[in-house]
Each structure stands twice: as structure tokens, then as C-alpha cells.
Amino acid sequence: MFSSLTFIEFLTILGTAAFSISAVLAVNKQQIDIFSIIVLGIISAVGGGTIRDCLLDTPIFWAEDISYIYIAIVAAIIGFYSRSLLTRKWITKAYLYIDAFAVAMFCIQGTEKAWSFGFGLPIAPIILGTMTAVGGGIIRDLLLQRPSLILSRELYAIPIALGGTVHAMTLAYAPEYKGVSAVVASALIIYLRHLVIKNNLVVPNWAVINPK
Amino acid sequence: MFSSLTFIEFLTILGTAAFSISAVLAVNKQQIDIFSIIVLGIISAVGGGTIRDCLLDTPIFWAEDISYIYIAIVAAIIGFYSRSLLTRKWITKAYLYIDAFAVAMFCIQGTEKAWSFGFGLPIAPIILGTMTAVGGGIIRDLLLQRPSLILSRELYAIPIALGGTVHAMTLAYAPEYKGVSAVVASALIIYLRHLVIKNNLVVPNWAVINPK
Amino acid sequence: MFSSLTFIEFLTILGTAAFSISAVLAVNKQQIDIFSIIVLGIISAVGGGTIRDCLLDTPIFWAEDISYIYIAIVAAIIGFYSRSLLTRKWITKAYLYIDAFAVAMFCIQGTEKAWSFGFGLPIAPIILGTMTAVGGGIIRDLLLQRPSLILSRELYAIPIALGGTVHAMTLAYAPEYKGVSAVVASALIIYLRHLVIKNNLVVPNWAVINPK
Numbered sequence: 001m002f003s004s005l006t007f008i009e010f011l012t013i014l015g016t017a018a019f020s021i022s023a024v025l026a027v028n029k030q031q032i033d034i035f036s037i038i039v040l041g042i043i044s045a046v047g048g049g050t051i052r053d054c055l056l057d058t059p060i061f062w063a064e065d066i067s068y069i070y071i072a073i074v075a076a077i078i079g080f081y082s083r084s085l086l087t088r089k090w091i092t093k094a095y096l097y098i099d100a101f102a103v104a105m106f107c108i109q110g111t112e113k114a115w116s117f118g119f120g121l122p123i124a125p126i127i128l129g130t131m132t133a134v135g136g137g138i139i140r141d142l143l144l145q146r147p148s149l150i151l152s153r154e155l156y157a158i159p160i161a162l163g164g165t166v167h168a169m170t171l172a173y174a175p176e177y178k179g180v181s182a183v184v185a186s187a188l189i190i191y192l193r194h195l196v197i198k199n200n201l202v203v204p205n206w207a208v209i210n211p212k
Numbered sequence: 213m214f215s216s217l218t219f220i221e222f223l224t225i226l227g228t229a230a231f232s233i234s235a236v237l238a239v240n241k242q243q244i245d246i247f248s249i250i251v252l253g254i255i256s257a258v259g260g261g262t263i264r265d266c267l268l269d270t271p272i273f274w275a276e277d278i279s280y281i282y283i284a285i286v287a288a289i290i291g292f293y294s295r296s297l298l299t300r301k302w303i304t305k306a307y308l309y310i311d312a313f314a315v316a317m318f319c320i321q322g323t324e325k326a327w328s329f330g331f332g333l334p335i336a337p338i339i340l341g342t343m344t345a346v347g348g349g350i351i352r353d354l355l356l357q358r359p360s361l362i363l364s365r366e367l368y369a370i371p372i373a374l375g376g377t378v379h380a381m382t383l384a385y386a387p388e389y390k391g392v393s394a395v396v397a398s399a400l401i402i403y404l405r406h407l408v409i410k411n412n413l414v415v416p417n418w419a420v421i422n423p424k
Numbered sequence: 425m426f427s428s429l430t431f432i433e434f435l436t437i438l439g440t441a442a443f444s445i446s447a448v449l450a451v452n453k454q455q456i457d458i459f460s461i462i463v464l465g466i467i468s469a470v471g472g473g474t475i476r477d478c479l480l481d482t483p484i485f486w487a488e489d490i491s492y493i494y495i496a497i498v499a500a501i502i503g504f505y506s507r508s509l510l511t512r513k514w515i516t517k518a519y520l521y522i523d524a525f526a527v528a529m530f531c532i533q534g535t536e537k538a539w540s541f542g543f544g545l546p547i548a549p550i551i552l553g554t555m556t557a558v559g560g561g562i563i564r565d566l567l568l569q570r571p572s573l574i575l576s577r578e579l580y581a582i583p584i585a586l587g588g589t590v591h592a593m594t595l596a597y598a599p600e601y602k603g604v605s606a607v608v609a610s611a612l613i614i615y616l617r618h619l620v621i622k623n624n625l626v627v628p629n630w631a632v633i634n635p636k
Contacts, residue, residue: 024633031634033627035582036574042551050479055262055272060479063544069551083633120275127254127281142354142566143574150248150355158247203245209236209295210243267474267484332487339466339493354566362460362567370459415457421448421507422455
């Protein structure tokens with residue numbers, strides 16, 4: 001990954017680091033040591049892609065390029081020691097946008113990888129793309145015994161799945177535009193996440209069990 | 213799956229739908245949106261078989277036949293919008309019996325698939341068959357932060373494992389009767405589940421830690 | 425495994441049994457039946473190695489040698505019926521040391537197996553080795569809805585990872601000494617665990633979020 005650092009590679013590093021730092025942000029009142037933070041950081045960063053690669057029966061991406069693990073470890077350690085900084089309001093906000101970039105990128109990459117394997121076309125690549133983006137965070141939350149996004153009304157996975165759907169439709173009907181589509185679908189995810197973050201959007205009551 | 217709809221295929225569709233709808237029934241007082249219900253429905257329906265296929269190192273069954281995913285999605289949506297109906301007493305009862313059919317079928321199919329791979333004979337196929345039937349529900353309950361059947365004294369997995377054992381014994385000693393055995397072992401599971409449902413049977417105190 | 429019982433095989437049986445019995449010890453006040461204990465015992469004993477083999481894309485070890493499952497089942501049953509014995513102080517202490525042996529052995533075996541596959545050298549084998557040792561227990565705790573070692577300050581995984589690191593360094597720089605290293609790295613894990621058990625060592629406050 002480091003041999004020739006392109007823009008995509010820079011984004012991948014940023015995204016991996018953002019996912020790993022989420023482990024620090026996910027800790028609420030629990031006592032967690034730095035070793036657990038590193039473990040949770042690695043899981044947050046590569047968990048979703050790991051399940052994807054298991055399902056695709058292809059070599060696990062971080063075994064092919066171990067730098068993902070190094071990035072996750074370094075980011076988790078930096079996150080651990082800069083925890084007081086991370087709770088500052090503008091950094092929290094900046095983090096949400098870096099996270100939006102990261103989920104967009106990982107979803108589109110995951111969708112495209114699954115599509116290239118012809119895995120359960122046309123809908124399974126969307127599932128695997130979304131899982132790439134959110135799977136690690138869900139395992140992290142299980143291990144932290146906190147409610148995962150499955151139990152949250154925040155619009156988090158839905159924008160991701162929509163972006164994955166746009167990209168899958170391009171791959172199905174206009175594969176020659178897949179480069180453009182990767183950018184457009186990512187931008188869509190980021191824009192939708194921006195709307196959600198800015199306006200605190202949640203799933204409306206009519207689409208929720210026990211809305212209260 | 214849909215090309216020529218045999219009786220087995222009809223049962224598979226019914227069973228997949230029943231497993232998916234379990235996601236709606238598993239929600240107690242939590243706020244869950246329809247997107248989460250669809251995700252949980254898919255996981256309930258195909259989770260056990262997915263782990264089985266990973267362990268067998270064979271292509272994931274729903275990637276080979278994506279209609280399982282469509283059935284799970286449609287069933288979850290129908291379940292979401294007919295939630296008030298699902299709590300009616302006779303429907304709850306009917307559901308328990310459909311579920312009994314489903315777990316019986318998935319256990320026998322899973323046992324037979326693992327056996328055909330020569331996977332850890334003779335006992336691993338029983339484990340994988342039982343896992344096919346109950347694995348998705350266990351992941352669903354983990355994600356919903358509710359106690360799974362591991363923590364329940366209800367006789368749910370034991371009848372399933374018994375049916376799997378009967379079928380595995382046939383595959384070992386009288387493979388020429390495997391068709392008959394599939395029916396007999398399924399019937400055994402359904403009958404045992406019927407007894408459990410009818411009489412509210414639980415594991416007796418002498419076989420329980422902290423029986424109270 | 426049983427054909428010619430070497431010392432290593434004896435240790436493997438002892439370690440597998442110790443991991444399986446951990447399922448009985450992990451039950452606190454919950455009502456758990458013997459069937460669930462057997463399931464949790466199997467998961468505790470082979471869970472970590474199962475994930476390792478999935479990631480390595482190699483046949484699951486217990487499908488290649490089903491005796492691991494039999495040992496786990498028998499140990500879980502014995503553990504279930506001798507539960508009152510297991511809470512005696514000297515047995516609890518003895519158990520901690522048998523567990524230390526088991527995690528040391530499984531970590532070193534896991535590290536070496538991953539290394540032999542060239543899986544994400546040089547750091548991924550340490551991760552997979554540690555996962556082999558602790559993965560089953562983490563899944564067990566998830567299913568029991570109790571906090572896993574991720575949420576504990578006890579020095580459990582860190583000694584294991586250190587031993588794995590020592591062994592990985594030998595495999596990298598002096599592979600001709602891997603036999604010696606396996607013994608030394610295992611002894612290091614057991615010695616560090618001994619210090620932790622004897623002195624009730626925990627991760628120091630400066631390396632913990634929310635130390636209190």
C-alpha cells in the first residue's frame with residue numbers, strides 16, 4: 001500500500017485510521033485498557049472487510065497487505081492518548097465527516113469487490129458493501145456490550161446501502177461508467193450523511209417499531 | 213429456486229420466510245426501524261447456513277441462489293407491517309409450528325450437506341445441522357441484546373439435535389434410506405417441538421445450573 | 425489424535441478439556457442447562473481455532489480430527505456434574521494454571537500455523553495465535569451476556585500476545601530454533617500468567633480509559 005501513495009491510498013489510510021479511532025470514541029464509562037483499545041481498533045477497522053472476504057472465499061485483504069493492521073494499531077494508540085482532544089466539539093464534528101468519507105469508500109470498494117466475484121448478483125454485492133462499511137463497528141459494539149447501530153434510529157446504514165445500490169446498478173447496466181459511479185455514489189453517501197449529521201435526522205416514526 | 217417449484221422448494225420458501233419474520237417477533241420494547249428489521253430478518257434466515265458454508269469452505273448458499281435473500285427481505289417487510297396481527301394468539305401458535313417445520317428442514321438439510329462433504333464424521337454434521345437451524349436466531353438475539361436460546365431452558369435446540377442425530381445415524385449405517393430418514397427425522401423434530409409447545413416443557417432441574 | 429499419544433497430544437487434550445470446562449466456570453447466576461453447557465464448552469474449546477482456520481482458508485482443525493469435539497463434550501459434562509468441586513479454592517487455583525498452559529500452547533500453535541501459511545507476516549500470525557487462545561472464550565462470554573476479557577483490566581491477553589511475539593520473532597529471524605522457541609515462548613506466557621495470578625496484577629491506571 002505504501003509503495004506509491006496515490007490519492008485513493010491516502011483516503012484508504014485515512015479511512016482505516018478513522019475506523020480504528022472509533023474504538024476510542026465508542027467507550028463510554030467502561031474501564032478499557034490500551035491493549036483492548038488496539039484490539040477493538042483493529043476489529044473496527046478491518047472487521048467488516050474480513051467477513052466480506054470470508055464470504056467471498058478470497059484471501060483476507062489485510063493478510064495480503066498488512067499495513068492496514070499497522071495503521072489501525074497506530075491510530076488506536078494515537079486515539080487513546082488524545083482522547084481528551086477527541087471529545088472537543090469541532091473535532092467530534094470533523095470526525096463524523098471523516099467517518100462519512102470512510103464508510104462511503106469502504107462500501108463502494110466492498111460492493112465492487114463482491115461484484116467482481118459475481119457474488120449473488122445483483123443484490124448481494126450491496127449487502128457485502130454495506131457490511132464492509134458497518135460490520136467492524138457492529139462487532140466492536142457487541143464486544144463493548146453497547147447497543148449497535150442496529151438498535152439506533154440514526155440514519156447511518158441506510159445512506160450507505162443507497163450508495164451501494166447506485167453503484168451496483170451502474171455495474172449492472174453501465175459498467176463502462178464504474179469510475180464515475182464510484183465517485184458519484186460515494187458523494188451521495190457523504191451528502192446524505194451530511195444531511196443526517198446537520199439536521200439530526202432519524203428514521204420517521206411510521207417506519208419504526210415502538211416509536212414512543 | 214423458482215424455476216420449477218417443487219414441494220421441497222415451497223417448504224424452503226416458507227421456512228426462510230418464517231425465520232425472517234422471527235426478527236419482528238424478537239423485538240420486545242426496543243425501537244427498531246424497518247431497515248434494521250430487514251437486516252435482522254436476513255441474518256435470522258440465512259445466518260446459520262452462512263456459518264455452515266464458511267466452515268465447509270463451500271460457496272455460500274444464498275450467493276448461489278439469491279432468491280433466499282429476496283424471500284427474507286419480503287417476509288421481513290410483511291412482518292413489519294403486520295406486526296399487530298402477529299401477536300394474535302392463534303397466529304403466534306401457528307407461527308411456532310411453521311418454525312418447527314423450518315428448523316426441522318434446515319437441520320436435516322444442513323446435516324446432509326455437511327455429511328456429503330465428509331466434514332468431521334460422524335458428529336460434526338449434527339453440529340452443523342443444528343447450527344444451520346439455530347445459528348441465525350442466535351446472531352439475531354446478540355444484535356438485539358436479548359438473551360438467546362443458550363440462556364433459555366426451553367427445549368428448542370435439543371429436539372433439533374436429536375433429529376440431526378437420527379439422520380446422521382442413517383447416513384452412517386443405512387445411507388440407502390436417507391430419503392425416508394429425512395422425513396422421519398424431520399417428523400421427530402416437529403413432534404418433539406409439538407410436545408414442548410403444547411406442554412410448555414423445559415429442561416428438568418437436575419440438568420440445569422442454578423435451577424431456582 | 426489418539427492413535428499414538430505423545431506428550432504434546434496429552435497437553436492438547438488437557439488444554440481442550442480445560443477450555444471446555446471454562447464454560448461451567450463462566451456461569452454466574454444464570455440458569456443454564458447441560459445442553460447449553462456442552463454447546464458453550466465446544467465453542468470455548470474450538471472457537472478461536474475455528475476463526476483462525478476460516479481466516480487462513482484451511483480446513484477447520486476439528487473437522488480433520490473430530491476427537492477435539494469429543495474431548496470438549498466429555499469435559500463439559502464432567503464439569504457440569506462436578507461444579508461444586510470446581511468452586512473449591514485449590515481447584516480454582518489449579519484450574520488457572522492449567523488454563524495458563526492451555527492458552528500458551530494454543531497461542532504458540534496458532535502463531536506457528538498462521539506463519540506456515542505466510543499469512544500477513546510478520547504481525548498477523550501473532551494476532552491469529554492470540555485469537556486461537558482467547559477467541560473461544562470471547563464468543564462464550566458474548567453468548568452468556570457477560571463482559572468478556574476485552575472489558576477486563578486483568579492481564580490475560582497481553583502475556584499471550586507477548587509469547588506469540590517472541591515466537592514470531594524466532595520464526596522470522598532464527599527459524600532453526602523454532603522448537604526451542606515454542607518451549608521458551610510458552611514458558612514465558614505461563615510465567616507471566618503466574619505473576620498475574622499470584623499478585624492479582626492489572627493494567628496500570630495510566631494505560632486505562634476511565635480508571636476510577
